[in-house]
Amino acid sequence: MSFSVKLTDSQQCQVVVTGAVDKKGNPVPSSALVPVFASADTTICTFATDTTDPSGLTGLLVAVGPLASAAAISIVAAGITANGLCEIDAGTATSLSTTVGTPVEQP
DSSP states (O other): OEEEEEEETTOEEEEEOOOOBOTTSOBOOGGGTOOEEEESOTTTEEEEEOTTOTTSOEEEEEEOSOTTEEEEEEEEETTEEEEEEEEEEOOOOOOOOOOOOOOOOOO
């Protein structure tokens, strides 16, 4: 299983482990999953504990790094690994800078 997510430099998102089934398609109890969330480069993005989910099946993916960067991310649960990619883009403009030239006489 693979996935990707694009975040702006000021965003975060939940990553939830869902839909685990055994080889016969039967649901696996969530208590058997115990996911481990990881980022290959924590200077780009990192996982935090999502305190809104007491089940522990949710990680919080947080943008950290520079623009136009990407990091491999992975989730391991019940011996199964899901690999993904987190890309960081610029957010919307919140301030503007200007430069004014030196005044000169008109021709």
